[in-house]
Amino acid sequence: MANSPSSALSKAYEPKEVESRIYSFWENNRLFKPEANLNAQKRFSLVIPPPNVTGVLHMGHALDSTIQDILVRWHRMLGDKTLWMPGMDHAGIATQNVVERNLREQGKSREDLGREAFINLVWEWANARKADIAGQFKRLGISPDWERQRFTLDEGLSKAVRHAFVHLYKKGLIEQGTYIVNWCPRCVSAISDIETDYVDEESYLWEISYPLTDDSGALVVATTRPETMYGDVAVAVNPEDTRYAKFIGKKVRLPLTERELPVIADSYVDMTFGTGALKITPAHDPNDFKIGREHGLEPVWILDERGRIKPEAFIPEEIRGLDRKEARLRTEALLEQQGYLVRKREHSHRVGHCQRCQTVIEPLLSKQWFVKTKPLADRCIQSLKAGEIKFIPERWTKDYLRWLTDIQDWCISRQLWWGHQIPAWHCAQCRGVTVELEDPDTCEHCGSTDIQQDTDVLDTWFSSGLWPFSTMGWPDENAEDYKNFYPTDVLVTGFDIIFFWVARMTMFGLELTGKSPFHTVYIHGLIRDEKGQKMSKSKGNTVDPVELIDEVGCDGFRFGLTSLITYGGQDIKLAKDKIDQGRLFANKLWNASRFVLMNIAPADSDGVDDQPIDTANLSLMDRWILSRYNTAVRQANQLLTDYKFGELADTLYEFVWNGFCDWYVEYAKKQLQEPERRANTQRILLHVLDGILRLLHPIMPYITEEIFQKLPHRKEQSIMIARYPQADENLIDPGISERVDYILETVRAIRNIRQQYTVPHTQPINVSIITTEPMERDAIVTARGILEHFVKLGELNVLDVMDVQSEHNAVNVVGHSRIMVPLGGLIDIEQELERVRKKMTVLLKEQEQLYKMMSNFEFLERAPQAVVEKNKARLQEVNKQVKALEEQLEGLAR
RNA sequence: GGGCGCUUAGCUCAGUUGGUAGAGCGUCUCCCUUACAAGGAGAGGGUCGGGGGUUCGAGUCCCUCAGCGCCCACCA
Numbered sequence: 001m002a003n004s005p006s007s008a009l010s011k012a013y014e015p016k017e018v019e020s021r022i023y024s025f026w027e028n029n030r031l032f033k034p035e036a037n038l039n040a041q042k043r044f045s046l047v048i049p050p051p052n053v054t055g056v057l058h059m060g061h062a063l064d065s066t067i068q069d070i071l072v073r074w075h076r077m078l079g080d081k082t083l084w085m086p087g088m089d090h091a092g093i094a095t096q097n098v099v100e101r102n103l104r105e106q107g108k109s110r111e112d113l114g115r116e117a118f119i120n121l122v123w124e125w126a127n128a129r130k131a132d133i134a135g136q137f138k139r140l141g142i143s144p145d146w147e148r149q150r151f152t153l154d155e156g157l158s159k160a161v162r163h164a165f166v167h168l169y170k171k172g173l174i175e176q177g178t179y180i181v182n183w184c185p186r187c188v189s190a191i192s193d194i195e196t197d198y199v200d201e202e203s204y205l206w207e208i209s210y211p212l213t214d215d216s217g218a219l220v221v222a223t224t225r226p227e228t229m230y231g232d233v234a235v236a237v238n239p240e241d242t243r244y245a246k247f248i249g250k251k252v253r254l255p256l257t258e259r260e261l262p263v264i265a266d267s268y269v270d271m272t273f274g275t276g277a278l279k280i281t282p283a284h285d286p287n288d289f290k291i292g293r294e295h296g297l298e299p300v301w302i303l304d305e306r307g308r309i310k311p312e313a314f315i316p317e318e319i320r321g322l323d324r325k326e327a328r329l330r331t332e333a334l335l336e337q338q339g340y341l342v343r344k345r346e347h348s349h350r351v352g353h354c355q356r357c358q359t360v361i362e363p364l365l366s367k368q369w370f371v372k373t374k375p376l377a378d379r380c381i382q383s384l385k386a387g388e389i390k391f392i393p394e395r396w397t398k399d400y401l402r403w404l405t406d407i408q409d410w411c412i413s414r415q416l417w418w419g420h421q422i423p424a425w426h427c428a429q430c431r432g433v434t435v436e437l438e439d440p441d442t443c444e445h446c447g448s449t450d451i452q453q454d455t456d457v458l459d460t461w462f463s464s465g466l467w468p469f470s471t472m473g474w475p476d477e478n479a480e481d482y483k484n485f486y487p488t489d490v491l492v493t494g495f496d497i498i499f500f501w502v503a504r505m506t507m508f509g510l511e512l513t514g515k516s517p518f519h520t521v522y523i524h525g526l527i528r529d530e531k532g533q534k535m536s537k538s539k540g541n542t543v544d545p546v547e548l549i550d551e552v553g554c555d556g557f558r559f560g561l562t563s564l565i566t567y568g569g570q571d572i573k574l575a576k577d578k579i580d581q582g583r584l585f586a587n588k589l590w591n592a593s594r595f596v597l598m599n600i601a602p603a604d605s606d607g608v609d610d611q612p613i614d615t616a617n618l619s620l621m622d623r624w625i626l627s628r629y630n631t632a633v634r635q636a637n638q639l640l641t642d643y644k645f646g647e648l649a650d651t652l653y654e655f656v657w658n659g660f661c662d663w664y665v666e667y668a669k670k671q672l673q674e675p676e677r678r679a680n681t682q683r684i685l686l687h688v689l690d691g692i693l694r695l696l697h698p699i700m701p702y703i704t705e706e707i708f709q710k711l712p713h714r715k716e717q718s719i720m721i722a723r724y725p726q727a728d729e730n731l732i733d734p735g736i737s738e739r740v741d742y743i744l745e746t747v748r749a750i751r752n753i754r755q756q757y758t759v760p761h762t763q764p765i766n767v768s769i770i771t772t773e774p775m776e777r778d779a780i781v782t783a784r785g786i787l788e789h790f791v792k793l794g795e796l797n798v799l800d801v802m803d804v805q806s807e808h809n810a811v812n813v814v815g816h817s818r819i820m821v822p823l824g825g826l827i828d829i830e831q832e833l834e835r836v837r838k839k840m841t842v843l844l845k846e847q848e849q850l851y852k853m854m855s856n857f858e859f860l861e862r863a864p865q866a867v868v869e870k871n872k873a874r875l876q877e878v879n880k881q882v883k884a885l886e887e888q889l890e891g892l893a894r
Numbered sequence: 895g896g897g898c899g900c901u902u903a904g905c906u907c908a909g910u911u912g913g914u915a916g917a918g919c920g921u922c923u924c925c926c927u928u929a930c931a932a933g934g935a936g937a938g939g940g941u942c943g944g945g946g947g948u949u950c951g952a953g954u955c956c957c958u959c960a961g962c963g964c965c966c967a968c969c970a
Contacts, residue, residue: 012932198967205970223970236970270969278970287968349970363968395898399965402897406966495965530906532963563918566908570899571964575906577919580932587932595929646908650917665929748936755924755936762927849914858950867913867951 008597009710013590015553018706023138025705031720032084032143034485040081045485046071046518047468048084048144049493049501050152052091053129054098057136059527059535059574060494062545066558066699067524067565067645068492069142073698074640076143077724083485085471086137086144088130090153092419092460093187093356099125099418115417122418126153139546141554141701143720148481150471152463153420160470161420161463162437164512169424169435173372173511174412176424176433180286181411183364184354185307185324189415190368191354192459193408194499196361198350205347206332207275209340210235210252213260219244219252220342222274224349225284226335227327229254230315231302232261233292234280239265241276255340256331257314266291283365299365305415307362324362369413369422369456376507377404388516389506392643393569396495396523403499412459419457427451465504468517475512486513490520495569498523522643525571532573543574555700556583562699563649567642585653586703589696592661593707596689599672600682600712608682610713615731619677620783622684624740625664626731628655629688634727636695649699656692663744664688670789686711691725739779740786742815747790749812749819754791756835757810757826764794768809770884771817772800811836811888813843816877818884833892840885847882850875 026032034043046068051061068084076082099122100110110118130151137144150157168174181190206226209218219235232254237244247263254261261280268291269278282292282299292299304310309327311320316334319327335341352361381404383389384397391397413422425434425443432445443451463470472486473479487509491502502521509517528534529541536542549557560582564572600608618626632655639648664685671681690711697704697719708719716722750767759765769780780787780798787793808827809820853859853871860868 009929012930221970225970268969273969275970281970285968285970287970290968350967398897402966526964564907567910568899570907573906575919577906581918584932588930591930591933593929598929650908654917661929662934666934669928752936758924761925761935846914853914853951856950860950862950863913871913 009590009594009707011594013553013586013703015555015586015702016550019139019141019554019702022702022705023141026143026718026720027146029718030147031718032145033147034081034083034145036721037076037079037081040079042078042080043082043485044072044075044078044080045083045085045488046490046492047471047488048086049491049497050087050089050150050464050467051133052089052094053126053133053151054091054094055133057133057140057545059543059545061137062140062557063524063527063561063565063572064492064494065137065140065142066561067522069140069701070562070640070645070648070698071490071492072143073701073720074724076720077694077697077722079723081484083148083481084142084144085148085150085481085485086134086146087150087467087471088133088152089460089464090126090151090419092414092416092457093189093191094460095122095126096416096418097187097356110417118417126151136546139549139554141558143701148471152460152467152470156473157463157466157470158420160466160474161458162423163475164462164466164508165423165458166435166437167512168371173375174369175372176367176369178365178367179370179409179411180289180363180365181368182352182354182361183305183366184357184359184361185305186357186359187354187416188305190364190366190411190413191356191361192411192461195355196352197355198352200348201351202346202348203351204344205274206335206341207343207345208255208279208335209342210255210261210277210279212247213251213253216250219247219263219277220275221277221279223279224347225328227309227324227331228281228284228302229279229331230257230309230312230319231281231283231300232259232279233282233297233300234262234264234295236264236266236269236278236280236291237276238267238269238271240267241269241271244277255338256316256319256334259314262297264291264295266295284363286363289363289365301365303362303364305364368411369424369454369458371410371412371462373407373410373507376511377407377503379510380404380503380506383506383510383516388519390520392520392522393567396498396521396569399495400498400503404503410459412462413454413456414459415455416457419460420463422454422456422458424454425451426454461500461504464501465508466512468505468509469513486517487515488518490522491518492522492524494526495523496526523569524565525569527572527574529574530576532571548579552579552583553586553702555703556580556586558582558701559585559649559653559699562645563653565646565649567644567646585657586700588657588661589692589700589703590707592656592665593689593693593710595665596685597707597710599668600686608686608712609679611679611683613683613687614680617676617680619671620736620740620743621664621667621671621786622680623731623733623736625660625684625688626728627733627736628659629691630727630729630731632659633691633695633725634729634732637724637726640698652692652695652699656696660688660692667786667789670785686713690714693719694722694725697722739775740783742776742779743783743786744790745814746780746817746819747787749814750787750791750821752812753810753819753821753823756831757823757828759823759826761792764792766794766796766822767791768797768799768820768822769817770799770801770820771815773816776815776817809888809891811884813839813881813884816880818881818888829892833889836885836888836892840882840889843878843882843885847875847878850878 072082072084182196184191203224205222205224207220207222209220211218221235235252248265250263251260252263280288280291282289282297283301284303302310307324309315309319309322319330354361423435425440427443427446427448428450429448430443430446432443434440434444442449468488469486472482474482505517509515533541557579560579564578635651636648668681668685671677693704693708705719754765771777777798808824809822810827810832812819850871854875
């Protein structure tokens with residue numbers, strides 16, 4: 001074969017080679033920048049949910065990013081000035097944990113290094129990770145403006161954090177206070193309520209006897225954590241509880257110690273639970289803390305920050321210094337030995353675990369910084385009710401609202417080193433706190449220079465909460481990006497971080513910028529494995545999207561993934577089938593494009609010209625494909641507007657494969673041979689292919705770019721900045737569709753008979769079509785060429801009525817027509833009887849239903865006219881079909 | 895204890911103003927026809943979890959039962 005012209009496509013699509021080449025092309029030409037769209041009127045912006053630097057790319061990111069990329073590429077093609085802001089999150093606890101673990105393997109601790117050296121080490125590690133993660137993201141083919149990439153701990157964002165903290169502090173919305181927090185003894189830090197995962201665990205309920213000091217008996221308390229008893233400061237009973245009324249005001253002795261505790265009354269105590277007597281441990285239990293405070297009881301700390309029993313003198317010597325788990329066992333043993341343990345019974349309850357390291361958390365009374373969330377949340381609720389923010393799917397609104405309504409104060413201090421150090425200075429002289437935008441030298445209360453910055457850092461989510469505007473240059477309200485792109489349009493994320501992140505962003509956004517940071521929150525489902533299990537590293541069922549991409553190509557992967565998305569935001573079971581379907585679709589697109597390019601090749605002396613399609617000279621099939629194409633265009637735009645990505649994939653798949661490839665491309669083979677049709681057919685092929693590439697580009701960026709660049713007459717440098725097709729309504733012609741669809745149905749009916757009777761497809765087949773329907777008669781006459789192209793026809797007769805009754809016909813019905821194929825001796829009477837009877841059964845059932853409907857007065861009365869008409873027409877059709885089959889059966893039976 | 899989601903063809907799932915069920919894969923039959931065998935053509939396959947209700951009409955709305963899954967909640 002001669003050398004291929006330069007525009008020809010290679011025999012097979014090579015994803016790997018194309019992907020790396022095209023991505024470089026995009027980056028080198030800076031096409032991800034919003035400035036790539038000059039003269040844009042409208043704008044569109046969104047921020048990527050910043051992945052943790054600790055993470056590796058997983059399927060969730062792939063889904064999340066693909067959805068965003070579809071929106072971004074679509075808007076860019078609509079001509080909007082489009083910004084997708086990328087970046088990553090420093091992930092305080094998670095990152096520190098990883099680096100500390102690495103240190104531990106070398107036998108070192110962070111304390112060995114000291115704060116500064118340790119932080120430097122974490123930076124080093126984080127920077128390496130950032131590069132890795134960006135590299136993985138690029139493999140997804142996504143198009144954020146990498147030149148703008150941000151990090152939650154970079155200079156600009158740190159400035160934003162500082163501003164936010166100072167603002168909230170001065171407004172009284174941040175406070176330092178002593179409260180019970182969830183304490184992780186392994187991370188040695190407080191964590192927030194939502195960072196605590198509760199797990200049902202089988203444990204015990206211990207009943208312990210506390211003797212009254214006046215020897216009048218004993219109170220038996222029930223507890224799930226006997227080791228905390230040393231921190232008891234009282235025993236509480238319900239004031240209504242007649243069993244214990246007489247003990248109120250008396251004292252009990254805390255077993256194993258010499259301490260005496262008051263018996264108090266509090267209605268919080270549930271008389272029906274346990275023994276109805278509750279030990280009060282304010283320093284180590286949230287409810288006890290509240291009760292203790294109300295009764296003016298001083299808390300007693302007995303657990304240290306690593307979850308060990310403190311070496312307090314009143315605690316039995318053998319217990320001191322023990323880990324809480326060990327302490328529980330030894331305490332139980334001691335209680336039993338000394339006769340205080342009344343009963344130990346099985347009891348299952350919920351135990352809090354640290355989300356980052358799964359360690360059992362201890363409620364611990366300590367001094368922490370809090371955001372008073374109530375006023376912030378109220379503002380979010382108002383904003384929601386004012387319609388300033390909308391969730392898709394809508395049902396998540398309820399969760400968001402409920403959480404905001406029942407919101408608890410947010411503990412934002414963490415006893416870590418990696419993160420934004422809290423910008424508060426404590427005075428050693430007057431104990432006052434100084435919080436300013438600039439680092440202070442002196443205490444603002446007493447002027448002392450003996451001040452020290454708080455050693456805690458902020459919860460990671462504090463900085464993530466500022467993300468949509470901190471990345472845009474806030475607090476500088478004149479920053480270009482802030483002016484141009486804030487507020488953003490849409491936020492795309494999973495439901496698991498609605499509370500962690502979405503709500504924090506709206507709280508901060510409304511408070512600090514006065515605006516909701518986005519108007520739409522698109523919540524997608526979780527990606528699960530083939531069995532429907534949540535993917536997790538511990539289960540070992542994670543799928544690496546990059547590996548899948550290596551296997552099937554990025555476009556196939558993205559298309560498959562997109563087709564799995566549902567509007568209801570259902571969790572997605574990762575089906576390899578669907579991913580493969582995407583791969584096959586890419587292949588189909590590639591080959592269809594090859595066909596088109598081969599047949600319009602410039603090397604061909606009469607290759608496609610650059611004239612517009614001659615709409616005055618269109619064949620039926622031309623008009624049909626243009627109608628279908630424009631219908632698909634209309635649907636695609638609508639589906640994108642409605643965030644219906646799965647349907648978008650299905651719609652385009654159907655059009656490209658079953659519309660364009662199966663019928664038009666096949667028919668074009670004929671038209672290309674016809675001198676008077678050739679040029680226009682080439683133009684139409686090119687036009688529709690070009691449109692298909694554009695329509696698919698948001699989902700399949702690489703292959704569409706690769707083919708696009710081979711198209712003749714293209715004006716744009718890249719498909720990325722080519723216009724997304726808009727429907728030409730004039731070319732949508734239902735009448736043409738109806739006629740051609742009828743012909744294609746007829747093609748199928750004839751093929752069906754050919755297959756049934758195994759007539760070789762090389763053998764011409766004679767067909768008689770009996771119909772009185774004008775549209776059908778007309779279609780057969782005018783579209784005879786179509787029929788002939790798709791089935792090897794012999795004689796074709798179009799008749800008003802049956803002229804002969806022949807038992808040697810095979811029959812099928814289409815619309816009002818009966819399609820008869822005389823088969824002479826070939827026909828197997830029994831087989832044909834069987835086949836026709838089967839069709840009859842189905843038809844009769846439908847006929848009965850339709851008759852029922854038509855004889856139902858109320859249906860005719862109340863159903864919409866269009867529905868009545870539609871069914872009426874269908875009944876007529878069915879009647880004709882039934883009649884045709886009846887006659888056929890008679891003929892066969894003769 | 896509240897709240898939410900799911901139950902549709904052998905498998906995985908679509909199906910939002912209620913109009914009489916679809917796709918992919920798999921299965922069966924035929925075909926290497928010059929874009930594609932990673933393909934083409936044809937076929938079979940479902941009383942839409944059970945029950946009840948509203949309606950001319952329900953996979954779609956309401957109630958109820960069953961199974962599965964998730965989220966939230968301070969009962970020691």
